[in-house]
Amino acid sequence: MSFAPDAARGLRHVFVRGLTLQALLGVHAHEEAQPQRVVIGIDLAVSDDAAPSREGADTLSRVVDYGTVAAIARRIAMAGHVRLAETLAERIALALLDDARVQRVRVCVEKPDVLPDVTSVGVAVERTRF
Numbered sequence: 001m002s003f004a005p006d007a008a009r010g011l012r013h014v015f016v017r018g019l020t021l022q023a024l025l026g027v028h029a030h031e032e033a034q035p036q037r038v039v040i041g042i043d044l045a046v047s048d049d050a051a052p053s054r055e056g057a058d059t060l061s062r063v064v065d066y067g068t069v070a071a072i073a074r075r076i077a078m079a080g081h082v083r084l085a086e087t088l089a090e091r092i093a094l095a096l097l098d099d100a101r102v103q104r105v106r107v108c109v110e111k112p113d114v115l116p117d118v119t120s121v122g123v124a125v126e127r128t129r130f
Contacts, residue, residue, distance in 0.1 A: 003015075003043040003044070003045055003104070003106060005048070006045075006051075007048070007051040007052035007053070008051075008052055009051075010047055010048050010049075010051040010052065011045045011046065011047065011048055011051070011103065012045075012046050012047075012048040012051070012063075013043065013044070013045065013046070014043075014044040014046050014063075014064050014066055014069065015041075015042060015043045015044065015066070016040070016041065016042040016066050016069050016070050016073065017041050018039055018041065019039065019040040019041070019042070019070055019073055019074065020037060020038070020039050020040075021037075021038055021040075021074060021077055021078065022035035022036065022037060023035055023036065023077045023078060023082075023088075024036075024080065024081035024082070025038055025077075025081070025082050025083075025085060025088060025109075025111065026083065026111070027083050027084070031081075032081050036111060036113060036114075037111070037112055038077060038088075038109060038110065038111060039109075039110040039111075039112055039120070039122075040073050040077065040092070040107065040108065040109055040110075041107070041108040041110075042069055042070075042073060042092070042096070042105065042106070042107050042108075043105070043106040044064060044069065044096065044102050044104070044105050044106075045102070045103045045104040045105075046063070046064045046101050046102055046103065047100075047101040047102075049062060064099055064101055064102060069096060072092065072095050072096060073092045073096075073107075076088070076091050076092050076095060077092070085109040085110075085111065085122055086109075086123050086125060088109050089107040089108070089109045089123055089124070089125040090107075090125055090127070092107045092109075093105045093106075093107045093125055093126070093127040094127060097127055097128075097129060102129070103128065103129050103130070104126065104127070104129065104130075105126065105127050105128075106124055106125070106126045107124065107125055108122060108123070108124040109122050109123055109124075110122035
């Protein structure tokens with residue numbers, strides 16, 4: 001399964017890109033004491049109640065709200081020090097699967113300021129309801 005919308009399977013693609021915040025993330029002592037820039041990207045495969053051939057109701061309650069998705073990720077990332085980017089990504093992914101409409105989630109956590117000669121380092125994890 002991909003994160004592309006798939007009407008035949010009743011799925012839409014919801015995403016949040018470039019959620020940038022200051023978080024306590026890392027295994028080194030200075031990373032426990034000093035927040036650093038973290039960039040989070042999220043892709044969701046979400047049940048689409050109107051697929052494959054009709055338009056659904058124009059109401060927020062029928063969809064997974066990307067504002068809520070961002071708020072969940074922000075809350076988890078800001079909750080306190082996490083040693084591993086993998087752990088942070090997994091926590092976010094599992095929290096997003098609490099919404100029964102979310103079938104699959106990919107979370108990328110990047111640390112853009114860690115190595116001076118690279119744009120970014122990080123990890124991507126996927127979790128699924130299946």
